[in-house]
Amino acid sequence: MTLSFFDQFTSPTLLGVPLIALAMLLPWTLFPAPSRRWLNNRTLTLQTWSIQQFTKQLLSPLNHKGHKWALLFTSLMLFLMTMNLLGLLPYTFTPTTQLSLNMGLAVPLWLATVLIGLRNQPTHALGHLLPEGTPLPLIPALIIIETISLFIRPLALGVRLTANLTAGHLLMQLIASASFVLFASLPSVALLTAMLLLLLTILEIAVAMIQAYVFILLLSLYLQENI
Template identity: 60%
Template sequence: MILSFFDQFNIPSLFNISLMIPAMMLPTMLWLTTGRLIKNRYSATQSSLMFAMTKQMMLPINTSGHKWTSTFMALLLLLILINTLGLLPYTFTPTTQLSMNMALALPAWLMTILAGLRNQPTATLGHLLPEGTPSPLIPMLILIETTSLFIRPIALGVRLTANLTAGHLLIQLTSTAVVSLINTMTLTATMTFIVLILLACLEMAVALIQAYVFVLLLTLYLQENT
């Protein structure tokens, strides 16, 4: 049976039961079962990195927005674990599904909007109309800014899905080429395999960067509403 390159993005199932939830919970279970209370160099390095990322993302936000720090960092850690562990063979990456990413992006974006409407409704609504706009352009600018506002969660979900999907497809295409050429063109297959290793390293970096960018954009949206 010939499989499509896109079959790797199908949600796995067992006895017609979706395995999306176990695929999401596996990284968290691995994180929680590695002796988090034991102080060693590994845990100290992790704590230092998490503290640096937290400080970098939350520093521009007002003090009233710091209450969302734990939420953003938990989301960042979840995305990092899911994205990186999804690169292992015979695993499934839930963040290659647009529905999964939209389920993360939409409530988080809505949270920033509701926080702004609760704390400073005038300033939040004022973002829809730049100061000094000529009167004839007011309806058009309000429409454009409103559309831009509602596109934000879609852009968050599509960006994460597209980057991870493209990387996975590129790795699969390259690995398929290596397997096809290994018996006939050994030198070409070896060079392609080296490229495959470099692509895997690049995809690991993309998985980390996209998780960081996802949460960083949410902090910027929160910054506008605090």
């Protein structure tokens, strides 16, 4: 029996070995690899078309230098989306509910965009800390505020993804528990609660895909400022 609603977010273990690594490797096995045939099947055709449309939409605001990140952004988006969706299945674990994993993805990528900006155009990158036309008395305070906002970006990336998935899973757990308890005493109310759970599950499927897209979109915006 579940002792706490938050036990579902703890990493499962087998013989003392955390299974989070296995949960992270599973999404890569679900995508079919391209074949050497001239004509692909429907699954590969749909997968290729969707990846091309996503990459085109994501990289359209970026210049030619930013197109080097296409493979990284597309792979990471598919990786996050698949892990989020797999976490909605029964008896599964969502690695992206762990803040350590999300920060491990957000901090290096954010730092890479900042270092690229400092290397290629240091004046423009440092200019973001002080907008043009700032009054002289506000310059020290504004520099501090902009520096804090710059360093809080990776924290916002990781916390946003973790909080949205954690809140959705916790709400589904609460509604499912209420439906199970009310089934014996109030079947009609339990049925309405189950219908609400179904609608919430559909919403969580959309949230799982949207949050993966938002994570990559914000990274592309950070990259756009520094190239």
